[in-house]
Amino acid sequence: MLEEEGVVVEATEQFVWVRTQRTSGCSHCTVNSCGTGSLDGLFGQKVNEVKVINNLSAKLGDKVVIGLEEQALVRGSLLLYILPLLFLFAVAVSYENIAASVGLPSGDGWTALAGLVGLAGGLGVARYLSALLSEDSRYQPILLKIATPTLYYQPNFNK
DSSP: OEEEEEEEEEEOSSEEEEEEEEOOGGGGOSOOOSHHHHHHHHHOOEEEEEEEEOTTOOOTTOEEEEEEOHHHHHHHHIIIIIHHHHHHHHHHHHHHHHHHHHTOOOSHHHHHHHHHHHHHHHHHHHHHHHHHHTTOGGGSOEEEEEEEOOSSOOOOOOO
């Protein structure tokens, strides 16, 4: 299970919105002279807000630990990154084969254009499937524990 610590910025009885600070592995590295470390410093640290089921009765300002199953992350990554690329290649190769046999315009430019159409289609299918999976509890982060309850709300993240 992948875990991340964050702060509850909005709370209801059913759900909490948890603000987490996105960090790369470079934030823990002592050698900051590599390219990835330079990019991390250039773009800075970003914050995310995640909607999580409030099964531990967390309150506004609580520091909490949320978790996500590794399989959910892997499957979601495959869906969002690999599926559109597969569509790109499949449509480009199909167009190349069909164009030669049917008499459609052919050439690298037309094949590239067909590939871009396939990429757009793959992104659309990925968006549709991710909307379906967003309702699946296996792909949702869960509230693991309340790290430190807070008496008042004082966020330490900048947007």
